[in-house]
Amino acid sequence: MQLLTFTVAGQTYAIESRRVIEVLPLVPARPIPHAPPYVRGIFTYRGQLMPLVDMGIRLTDGPLKERLSTRVIVVEITSHGESLRRLGIVAENVISICSTDDAEASLPPLDFHDAPFLGDILRIGGRTIQMVDVERLLPADVSATLIATPGGRS
């Protein structure tokens, strides 16, 4: 399985490459009042409204800074039945890929109830990488309201 790596607060995380549609610069998003803090806002992606999840808040304490190198990873998720839905993930240092085939050691996911999206911890090429499951990044109620189907209206 090929992985796309990124960093948050100096630590490396990875998502499955096959989920990734595109990697974009951090475009301005419209904030949504009363949304969970890790939802940075909504932005228009190829004519669709798409939520933007800030991995800085989802994984650690503070939002990621707006740097020229900060990226939005557009991913496709399949939750809620069959339809494919898209989601933007704000991350830093989105500059390398790696493969789980090269993992020298791994730990199974630690079961924390408030972070079901955290997956295996892998040691690949001298880096310790934790997997992030994009399917479970948003709780079901949040993703049901925020994520539109690709056709437009949900």
Place this chain on the structure above:
Amino acid sequence: MTAMPREPAPAIAAPMPECWRIIGVHGDRSCPELQTFVHCRNCPVLADAARTFFDRAAPEGYLDSWRTILEEPAEATEAADTSVLVFRLQSEWLSLPTSALVEVTPARTIHTVPHRSGTSLAGLVNIRGQLQLCMSLHAVLGLPGGPHRPGMEREGEAGLPRLIVLERESPSGTERWVVGVDEVAGVHRVGRADLRPVPSTVSQAAARCSSALFGWQQRTVALLDEVRLFEALANSVSS
């Protein structure tokens, strides 16, 4: 294959700001680290400088221009594209969906099979150490011109002859075929909207295997249907 940007490189203190311009490859090349790294682009000092450079805030207007780009709806044709390998047999330009393709290799010796020469079976070829049936696509498709013989092309003919390795999963296992072509023009994307039906008046074998026509560089290229082509190949070798 992985780019490992950070940890493995030993930390080196930058001797001066923008050292690559002064003692590096863009300067007088007196930096001792060049012995190790050969070029500044391999040096962690430049990598750090690059990372710092991109850690600044985005220039004014840059992100807004991206927002404008992304607000445009996606082109509807994007998903409907197919990618095809365009190749030439004599004067005919044909194409095959890349999904049926395993590899394109240079033409090599075809070992003829006694008593089977002159048919659509050109012979056996060695592909990565395995002998495969090499078919003459000319004969299978009923095109004019003799069976294809790589290595016996006329002088001055444009393009290089190639062998195309095709594969399909069938109930009896994986089927592999090798066909010789006179020239391969590469892989191109064709939108579904650009495909035209094959005229019904054409009754050649080539037309029976074709599913559509499309225009490419002022030429008309026939898109071969891989299912019908595999059947034609199987029929021609069993007859």
